[in-house]
Every structure is written in structure tokens, then in C-alpha cells.
Amino acid sequence: MNANNKITILTNSQIIFNGFLYILKNINIQTDWHNLDIANYDFDSNTLYIIDSILLHNDSVIHNIKKNSNKKLICLQTTYINKEILNYFKDFITLSDNSEVIIKKIQNILNQHDDNLESDENILSDREIEVLKLVVSGHQNKEIADLLNISINTVITHRKNISQKTGIKSLSGLTIYAVLKNIISIDNIS
Amino acid sequence: MISLSTKVADIINIYPFIINQLEYFEIYLPIGDYTIKNLAERENINPEFLIFLFEYSVYDKISTDYIPQIKDLNFILTYLKNNHKYYSANMFPHIDKLLQKANYELNSDLKLVIKFFKEYYSEVIEHFDYENNIVFPYINFLLEKSENYNLSSNIHYSMEEYKNHHDDINEKLLDLKNLLIKYLPFTFDSVLRKKLLFNLYQLEKDLAIHSYIEDKILIPIVEMLENECK
Numbered sequence: 211m212n213a214n215n216k217i218t219i220l221t222n223s224q225i226i227f228n229g230f231l232y233i234l235k236n237i238n239i240q241t242d243w244h245n246l247d248i249a250n251y252d253f254d255s256n257t258l259y260i261i262d263s264i265l266l267h268n269d270s271v272i273h274n275i276k277k278n279s280n281k282k283l284i285c286l287q288t289t290y291i292n293k294e295i296l297n298y299f300k301d302f303i304t305l306s307d308n309s310e311v312i313i314k315k316i317q318n319i320l321n322q323h324d325d326n327l328e329s330d331e332n333i334l335s336d337r338e339i340e341v342l343k344l345v346v347s348g349h350q351n352k353e354i355a356d357l358l359n360i361s362i363n364t365v366i367t368h369r370k371n372i373s374q375k376t377g378i379k380s381l382s383g384l385t386i387y388a389v390l391k392n393i394i395s396i397d398n399i400s
Numbered sequence: 401m402i403s404l405s406t407k408v409a410d411i412i413n414i415y416p417f418i419i420n421q422l423e424y425f426e427i428y429l430p431i432g433d434y435t436i437k438n439l440a441e442r443e444n445i446n447p448e449f450l451i452f453l454f455e456y457s458v459y460d461k462i463s464t465d466y467i468p469q470i471k472d473l474n475f476i477l478t479y480l481k482n483n484h485k486y487y488s489a490n491m492f493p494h495i496d497k498l499l500q501k502a503n504y505e506l507n508s509d510l511k512l513v514i515k516f517f518k519e520y521y522s523e524v525i526e527h528f529d530y531e532n533n534i535v536f537p538y539i540n541f542l543l544e545k546s547e548n549y550n551l552s553s554n555i556h557y558s559m560e561e562y563k564n565h566h567d568d569i570n571e572k573l574l575d576l577k578n579l580l581i582k583y584l585p586f587t588f589d590s591v592l593r594k595k596l597l598f599n600l601y602q603l604e605k606d607l608a609i610h611s612y613i614e615d616k617i618l619i620p621i622v623e624m625l626e627n628e629c630k
Contacts, residue, residue: 238590310508317585377582382519383575386512390583396508 215320216240220248221262221286230260233309234316249274258282258319260303263291275299282319318392332375339393341368346385346394402454404437404447415458417602421609424482425475445475456609468617470624473543476617477536483610484528491606492521495599498592509584513576520572524607527569531614535562542625549629559622570611573604 217239219230227243234241249270253259263285266272272295275283279298285291287304296302301315334342337358344354351369355362373379378387388394402411408431412418419429427443436454440447452466499514538557580597 236589314508321585377578378575380572380575382516383572383579386509386516386579387583389512390509390579390585396512 215256215258216242217258217260217316219243219260219262219286220246220265221260222265223262223288226262226286226288233312237313237316239320253278253281253283255281258284258316260284260286260316261299262286263289266291266295272298284315284319334372334375338368338372338375341365342372342384342388343394345369345372346381346388402436402451402458404451405435406454408434408436408439411454411458417605418454418457420486420606421453421457424479424486426478426482443475446472449475453609456612457605462612466617468621468624470546470621470628472617473539473621473625476613476621477539480610480613480618481532481536483606484532487603487606488525488528491599491603492524495596495603496521498595498599501592510589513579513584516572516576516579520576523572524569530565539622539625542622542629545629546625559619559626563619570604570607573600573607576600577604 217230217234219227219241221227221243222245231241248261248265249268251274259282261275261283266275266285275295275298283299285296285299285302287302300319303312303315307315340358341354344357349357351362351365354365358365372384376384376387378384385394389396408418408422412429412431422428422431425443425445427439431439434442436447436450439445440450446466446469448463448466449472452463455461455463495517499510499517534557577597577600580593580600584593
């Protein structure tokens with residue numbers, strides 16, 4: 211993660227900006243507020259922009275958003291916005307999203323540029339991810355072997371490799387890992 | 401190098417966490433110009449044991465000069481009991497407070513970490529309870545019996561059983577460290593992350609010494625005692 215990262219909220223509304231400041235107060239990232247001319251703005255690639263949809267009112271604004279759709283843009287849906295325009299954004303936030311969801315969405319976009327956090331040799335294979343999913347959802351080795359049609363020894367080898375690659379051995383530790391990596395959803399665990 | 405003539409204050413100057421180790425023996429600062437030899441005499445502790453303890457703490461080096469012996473059991477038990485007390489009354493509540501302080505309603509990742517830490521915490525406490533309630537009383541009984549051979553009791557226990565029960569309590573601690581170092585996303589409060597890590601390092605080091613004393617010193621000594629009482 212780049213220390214130059216920052217979040218800029220593009221909105222005319224003080225309420226919306228202060229709301230974001232409150233939600234993001236535990237996140238160590240500089241957050242500011244601009245009321246700039248989106249139509250002619252050159253978006254910075256280190257900044258995550260949250261753009262109030264009410265500002266997307268004319269074609270030149272939308273054209274510039276489209277041009278910058280490779281940047282980290284999130285749409286804040288305060289008004290109706292058509293699906294095609296929404297596609298220019300990496301994600302969207304609605305007024306009914308709770309703090310947790312909003313943080314997760316922002317986090318996901320900030321982390322997308324962090325793929326090189328893991329070296330190639332430590333990326334779990336598809337099979338290992340399958341095994342991990344079953345392990346953290348409480349299946350025993352024997353059950354996993356039956357479900358995946360492999361021998362128990364193979365399951366054990368996979369588990370060993372998973373722990374070696376991730377550096378995490380315990381079931382609870384692996385569960386947190388799987389949630390952080392979006393391999394399982396937090397709702398699937400008690 | 402640490403020797404009999406090394407001043408304890410000099411060791412504390414390079415590695416202040418030694419203060420914890422001293423407190424497990426109920427030795428508190430100020431320490432003046434005490435050397436290891438003087439301090440060991442004053443406190444009735446085998447000086448070689450102190451050298452072992454300090455070298456392990458400061459340099460991660462295990463001195464081979466210390467030879468476990470039955471007469472050391474008293475101060476070793478004091479050390480271990482106080483060590484247990486320190487974790488349950490001090491270290492764990494401190495880390496717990498750090499976690500609680502974070503405004504975690506907002507962060508589901510942090511909630512998972514707290515849950516994980518609590519699991520780990522209760523595992524360690526269970527391990528301590530077992531030693532406090534079963535192992536230490538058994539050792540006390542052996543000590544009494546070695547004085548009074550006719551003493552009988554219905555305690556059916558042995559170090560063999562302890563060895564089997566003595567499983568690895570370190571695994572979850574290492575996992576927790578790796579989650580903090582490698583995986584918890586950037587958005588996780590960085591001040592909290594750092595504080596937690598520093599505390600976990602301290603805990604890990606302390607527990608490593610603790611386990612070494614139990615496995616390589618306490619168990620052999622008690623086995624000698626068992627043989628004497630046979």
C-alpha cells in the first residue's frame with residue numbers, strides 16, 4: 211500500500227463529507243473534500259475519489275469520468291444514475307450502506323493495487339483454496355477427501371502447503387485469513 | 401557475555417525487559433550495584449540459573465553451565481507461579497484493553513482478531529490453571545514426601561502425564577503475529593497494530609523462556625524427585 215494514498219470526497223454537501231470523515235476516522239488515510247470542476251479534472255491515480263452522483267449532471271462531466279475509469283473512482287449514489295455510467299466506476303456506495311460495508315468497499319479498491327503483496331510462490335492454488343474453504347467451514351479431513359474425491363493424505367498435504375504459504379496454522383487463524391482474502395464471507399462464520 | 405561479576409543494572413540497561421524476569425522472583429528495583437553473584441546470594445537463587453535466564457532473555461542463547469538440581473525447585477516454582485500471575489493479571493488484560501479501545505463496531509476484521517485473541521488467551525489460561533491446580537500441588541506433595549517418606553496420598557499423577565498434556569500454546573500467537581504483519585489490510589488502525597505487535601513479541605519471548613524452563617528444567621528436576629520418592 212502506497213503511503214501517498216488519499217481519499218478525496220467530491221460533493222457539495224457538508225453533511226455527506228462529515229459523514230465520511232466520521233466513518234473513516236479509524237482509517238489511517240488522509241481524507242479531504244473538494245468542490246472541483248469534474249469536467250476538466252485530471253484525476254490522480256494514487257487518490258481514491260468518492261463522487262457524489264448529483265455532480266454527474268452533464269455530458270462533459272460524464273465524458274471525463276469515462277476517460278478516467280481506470281482510476282480509483284467510487285460513485286456515491288445520492289440520485290438516480292443509469293447503469294452505463296455506473297460502469298465507469300470501480301464500485302458504488304449508497305446512502306443506506308452501513309459503515310462496515312462502506313469501509314469494506316473502500317478497502318477493496320485500495321487493496322486491488324496491492325496484488326504484489328504476495329509473491330507468486332505463496333499464492334494459493336485453486337485446489338488449495340477449495341480445501342481451505344472446507345477446512346474453515348468446519349469439515350474434517352475425511353469429509354474433505356470424500357467431497358473432493360481425493361485421498362486423506364492429499365488433503366493433509368494441501369493443508370500443510372496452505373499453512374506453509376500463509377504462515378498460519380490454527381483453524382481460527384486460517385478463518386480470519388480466508389475472510390480477509392474474500393475466500394469466505396464473514397456471514398459464514400459464527 | 402554475562403558472568404557472576406556482571407552488574408544486574410548493566411544488563412537492564414541493554415535489555416530493560418529483564419525487569420519482568422526479576423519480578424517473577426519478587427526482586428524489585430532499585431538494584432544498586434548488585435552483581436549476579438551478590439543478588440543470587442541475597443535471594444537464595446542458583447547464580448548459574450540467573451546467568452542462564454539473562455543470556456536467554458538478552459541474547460537468545462542457552463547457557464549450558466546451568467545443571468538442573470532438586471534444591472533449585474523452590475525458586476523455580478516461585479518464578480513460574482509469578483509468571484502465571486503476571487500473564488493473567490497484567491499482560492493479557494493489557495492487550496485486551498488495547499483491543500477494546502479501538503472503535504471496533506465499525507470494523508469486522510478487528511472483531512475477528514479480538515475473538516481470535518480471546519480464544520488464544522483462554523487456551524493459555526487453561527494451561528496455567530492446569531499447572532496451578534494439578535502440577536504444582538503434585539510437586540509440593542513430592543517435596544514433602546522426600547522429607548517424610550511415610551507420607552501417603554491418593555495423588556495419582558506423574559511427570560509422564562504432564563509431558564503428554566503439555567501441548568503447544570504458541571501456534572495461535574504466531575498466527576496472530578502473521579495476520580498483523582502480513583494480512584490485516586492497510587485500513588486497520590496502524591497505531592493499534594504496532595502496539596499489539598510489540599506486546600505480542602514480548603509475550604512470545606516471555607512464553608518461550610517459560611516453556612523452556614518447564615520442559616528442560618522443571619520436568620527433569622521433578623523426575624529426579626520422583627525417582628527419589630519411589
